[in-house]
Amino acid sequence: MTNTQQDSTRTDVLVLGAGFSGLAAAAMISRVGGLDYLILEQGDDVGGTWRENTYPGCACDIPSPLYSFSFRQNPDWRHLFAPQQEILQYLRDTSAELRITERIRFGTKVTGAAWDEQDASWTVDTEDGAVFRARFLVSAMGILHHASYPDLPGIENFDGPVFHSAHWDHSVDLDGKRVAVVGTGASAIQFVPAIVDRTATLALFQRTAPWIVPKFNRAFPEGEREQMRRNPIKRWYRRARLFWIHEKRARGFVSDTSKMGPTKAMASDHLRKQVRDPELRAKLTPDYEIGCKRLLISSDYYPALVKPHVDVVTAGVEEVRARSVVAADGAEYGADVLIFGTGFDAQNSLTRVPIRGRDGVALGSRWASGPEAYLGTTVAGFPNLFLLCGPNTGLGHNSQVFMIEAQVRYLIGCLRYAGRDGVLEVKGDAQDRFNRFLQGRLSSTVWQAGGCTSWYQDPVTGRNTLLWPRSTLSYWLRTRVVRRSDYLRRTAVTRAQSSVTAA
Numbered sequence: 001m002t003n004t005q006q007d008s009t010r011t012d013v014l015v016l017g018a019g020f021s022g023l024a025a026a027a028m029i030s031r032v033g034g035l036d037y038l039i040l041e042q043g044d045d046v047g048g049t050w051r052e053n054t055y056p057g058c059a060c061d062i063p064s065p066l067y068s069f070s071f072r073q074n075p076d077w078r079h080l081f082a083p084q085q086e087i088l089q090y091l092r093d094t095s096a097e098l099r100i101t102e103r104i105r106f107g108t109k110v111t112g113a114a115w116d117e118q119d120a121s122w123t124v125d126t127e128d129g130a131v132f133r134a135r136f137l138v139s140a141m142g143i144l145h146h147a148s149y150p151d152l153p154g155i156e157n158f159d160g161p162v163f164h165s166a167h168w169d170h171s172v173d174l175d176g177k178r179v180a181v182v183g184t185g186a187s188a189i190q191f192v193p194a195i196v197d198r199t200a201t202l203a204l205f206q207r208t209a210p211w212i213v214p215k216f217n218r219a220f221p222e223g224e225r226e227q228m229r230r231n232p233i234k235r236w237y238r239r240a241r242l243f244w245i246h247e248k249r250a251r252g253f254v255s256d257t258s259k260m261g262p263t264k265a266m267a268s269d270h271l272r273k274q275v276r277d278p279e280l281r282a283k284l285t286p287d288y289e290i291g292c293k294r295l296l297i298s299s300d301y302y303p304a305l306v307k308p309h310v311d312v313v314t315a316g317v318e319e320v321r322a323r324s325v326v327a328a329d330g331a332e333y334g335a336d337v338l339i340f341g342t343g344f345d346a347q348n349s350l351t352r353v354p355i356r357g358r359d360g361v362a363l364g365s366r367w368a369s370g371p372e373a374y375l376g377t378t379v380a381g382f383p384n385l386f387l388l389c390g391p392n393t394g395l396g397h398n399s400q401v402f403m404i405e406a407q408v409r410y411l412i413g414c415l416r417y418a419g420r421d422g423v424l425e426v427k428g429d430a431q432d433r434f435n436r437f438l439q440g441r442l443s444s445t446v447w448q449a450g451g452c453t454s455w456y457q458d459p460v461t462g463r464n465t466l467l468w469p470r471s472t473l474s475y476w477l478r479t480r481v482v483r484r485s486d487y488l489r490r491t492a493v494t495r496a497q498s499s500v501t502a503a
Contacts, residue, residue, distance in 0.1 A: 040126065
């Protein structure tokens with residue numbers, strides 16, 4: 001046995017990340033029993049994206065009773081659309097209550113993972129020099145955690161604070177400042193209304209106008225929360241009702257875009273009522289089919305933009321100067337602070353940490369034409385590796401937590417099939433067949449045929465590598481049972497066993 005093996009920490013299952021998907025995996029592994037596990041988390045707390053994103057106005061755009069675990073429903077949500085702090089506390093409480101926290105190594109940044117064929121295990125290296133070995137590796141690092149920064153000419157000359165919404169600098173005082181915001185995605189439509197009244201001026205640089213529908217938020221009064229505490233049937237009914245309200249929207253995204261008509265009418269009416277100025281309204285009117293890009297919800301974004309000290313700039317950024325941003329049409333906008341609301345690099349998020357499978361092949365090189373997996377979970381050439389929130393498991397209409405739970409149940413099925421000494425690997429032809437099905441279904445969806453380019457698509461091939469092209473219920477059905485004929489399973493012969501045999 002090498003020094004590395006002697007000095008490493010061994011476990012059955014190693015989970016990378018302690019956000020929603022990592023905690024779901026831990027909870028279900030604990031429930032079925034029989035396997036030891038550890039979670040490696042680079043941060044100092046659980047929560048993932050809900051720990052990292054602390055910008056003003058940060059909240060969920062899926063109702064909180066649905067954007068939570070089915071196995072730990074929370075009767076004490078205070079808002080239909082929970083703010084960041086409430087979701088983070090829910091995840092903290094879940095981790096503590098299920099005794100997951102004691103299995104997490106915080107402040108542990110993974111620098112690489114490699115499959116050891118002789119030992120039939122994964123070796124995981126960390127920034128502090130620690131080494132972990134596990135039979136099964138679960139990547140639960142998520143896709144929305146690497147901020148995307150635009151390449152703006154002259155940005156190095158800007159003489160003021162510059163930060164991304166995902167790394168909000170709370171030490172910067174925005175009161176009375178001239179603020180320039182680049183980007184109009186899901187984060188920007190939340191933080192712009194939250195800061196607009198503090199600023200002297202606000203210039204919002206918009207590349208593409210988003211479709212926005214009203215946000216029908218409400219507080220849950222104490223009486224309603226008390227009912228939910230006392231009656232689990234009511235909790236399940238509320239959750240199921242919200243699920244089906246969202247699920248019925250799937251058809252408009254994936255098969256019959258005419259079903260988006262009422263949603264488009266609602267969004268158009270919302271814009272018309274809140275923005276009276278025809279010139280500004282024209283700037284804020286999307287030029288692609290509704291749903292092609294992420295559909296956003298807000299009731300205070302448009303009112304923020306009609307304020308007299310706000311400019312919506314559609315000409316694009318030509319140059320950044322020491323105290324201003326110059327648009328492509330030559331107009332110059334004074335700025336003391338520059339904030340990016342430009343989202344995340346979702347396409348490359350799963351390969352930020354180098355993962356090498358059989359024969360040392362890197363996952364990034366295998367995905368040269370864009371990420372793909374079998375059921376978004378397993379990859380040919382990478383034995384005993386499982387991806388949560390992997391390729392084509394994202395949603396445009398319902399709760400991602402539902403998909404995560406379906407994936408984790410499938411993960412448990414794979415672990416059971418592998419058994420105590422098994423090595424499990426999806427067949428290449430099964431993976432290819434599944435992805436041909438995916439891309440065939442995706443070609444007619446609004447995401448591909450709606451006249452837009454989005455972060456859902458691989459920038460080189462144009463393939464949609466992030467979204468599931470059917471209902472969430474269909475994914476749940478496909479992942480209920482492990483189709484054994486799609487996998488190669490062999491009994492592991494470890495280095496230690498080989499040594500005994502040779503002796």
